[in-house]
Amino acid sequence: MPEKCRLTVKRTMNGFYIGISGINAVDNPGPGIGVARSLREDTDLGAKIVGLAYDALEPGVYMDWIVGKSFILPYPSSDGDALVERLLYIKRNHGLDVVIPNLDAELPLYIKHAPMLADNGIRTFLPDMRQFRLRGKDRLCDIASRINISLPLTKVVNSVDELLRAIEELGLPVMVKGIFYKASKSYTAAEAVAHFHELVAEWGYPVILQQVVAGDEMNVVGLGDGEGNSLGMVGIKKLSITALGKIWTGVTVKNARMLAATENFIHEFKWRGPFEMECIVNGDEVFLIEINPRFPAWSYFATGVGINLPSRLVRRAFEMPVPPPPRYEAGKLFVRYTYELVTDMTNFKKAVTRGETP
Numbered sequence: 398m399p400e401k402c403r404l405t406v407k408r409t410m411n412g413f414y415i416g417i418s419g420i421n422a423v424d425n426p427g428p429g430i431g432v433a434r435s436l437r438e439d440t441d442l443g444a445k446i447v448g449l450a451y452d453a454l455e456p457g458v459y460m461d462w463i464v465g466k467s468f469i470l471p472y473p474s475s476d477g478d479a480l481v482e483r484l485l486y487i488k489r490n491h492g493l494d495v496v497i498p499n500l501d502a503e504l505p506l507y508i509k510h511a512p513m514l515a516d517n518g519i520r521t522f523l524p525d526m527r528q529f530r531l532r533g534k535d536r537l538c539d540i541a542s543r544i545n546i547s548l549p550l551t552k553v554v555n556s557v558d559e560l561l562r563a564i565e566e567l568g569l570p571v572m573v574k575g576i577f578y579k580a581s582k583s584y585t586a587a588e589a590v591a592h593f594h595e596l597v598a599e600w601g602y603p604v605i606l607q608q609v610v611a612g613d614e615m616n617v618v619g620l621g622d623g624e625g626n627s628l629g630m631v632g633i634k635k636l637s638i639t640a641l642g643k644i645w646t647g648v649t650v651k652n653a654r655m656l657a658a659t660e661n662f663i664h665e666f667k668w669r670g671p672f673e674m675e676c677i678v679n680g681d682e683v684f685l686i687e688i689n690p691r692f693p694a695w696s697y698f699a700t701g702v703g704i705n706l707p708s709r710l711v712r713r714a715f716e717m718p719v720p721p722p723p724r725y726e727a728g729k730l731f732v733r734y735t736y737e738l739v740t741d742m743t744n745f746k747k748a749v750t751r752g753e754t755p
Contacts, residue, residue, distance in 0.1 A: 413444055415497065416449045416451040417432050417436075417446055422457055433463050435696070435706070437707035447466060447468065450467055458748055474607045481510050482518060489547075494518070495522075495715070496520075501689070502525070507523060509513075530688055533576075537688070541667050544658045546655070546676070547682055550567055552566065552608045554593075554605075561590075564589060571589060572584050573589050573596065576607075585706045596666060613677070614676075615652060615655055616635070616674065618633075618671070618699050619708065628719060631699040648728060649698075649725060661746075662688075675689070703724075
């Protein structure tokens with residue numbers, strides 16, 4: 398491991414150097430561009446956005462009006478040493494004061510190496526590993542009970558025989574979910590078995606089967622301070638989604654029970670960092686579907702209605718004053734759209750050959 402960088406925060410007249418991953422603004426968008434836009438809107442931070450990409454074709458690499466200089470990172474590995482080496486290189490040669498990782502696969506590595514990164518002047522604001530494991534779908538029953546909302550009937554299975562017995566109890570259609578990632582709706586037992594094998598091959602055992610419940614898809618993006626207090630949250634209702642299940646249009650809502658459950662989650666588990674709570678709401682009943690331990694791809698929506706969560710995260714990470722979260726209005730509309738960027742091949746060639754641009 399390279400020698401330690403200077404421990405001082407490199408805050409120049411131009412502000413903090415903030416590394417943002419997940420800048421793959423494609424049909425299955427990452428959260429990074431929305432996070433970067435949010436940080437740029439807090440002019441007091443003077444954020445210098447450092448793009449952290451895993452592929453030279455991630456669109457954020459070329460969106461220089463939002464992302465400044467970009468670096469290509471090695472794909473997350475089991476120990477994360479190569480990733481850390483690269484971050485320290487960026488720290489020494491460009492500047493990197495804080496990193497906001499936005500992809501599920503990299504989060505365990507950042508959590509593992511957070512103390513060492515801090516020793517080298519790179520801050521993070523993340524849950525610890527105990528909190529991160531709460532997102533496991535086999536833990537949701539306990540979480541739902543403790544925060545006072547419902548959970549669809551759920552079965553944890555480790556074999557095809559157990560899966561078929563669970564289908565008899567839950568009925569069809571049924572959701573087949575990996576322990577941490579991916580979920581597919583199955584309309585037949587054969588389809589469920591195929592999804593089971595795919596998930597086991599990719600993520601291992603167990604696999605979770607969950608009853609399909611009717612209602613409106615509602616989500617909350619939030620930020621916890623690690624001491625049981627909320628640094629802000631915004632609730633939305635999905636109006637339309639893409640074929641990949643990503644929100645395309647949505648509207649802000651203030652479902653009292655869902656927001657209360659989110660407050661309970663932050664308080665009960667002393668959550669530190671950003672998160673997204675996915676719910677199905679049917680009348681007075683709120684069902685917990687999933688918890689994601691990062692900003693969602695639609696997080697700029699919260700900034701657009703007055704609650705800039707990425708800015709509040711950076712301020713908390715550097716122990717700067719963070720005022721009480723403001724209120725937001727229900728009924729604000731979110732619309733995602735596509736955009737075409739025409740640029741020169743020079744930056745692409747630099748990203749491929751040098752691993753950084755420009």
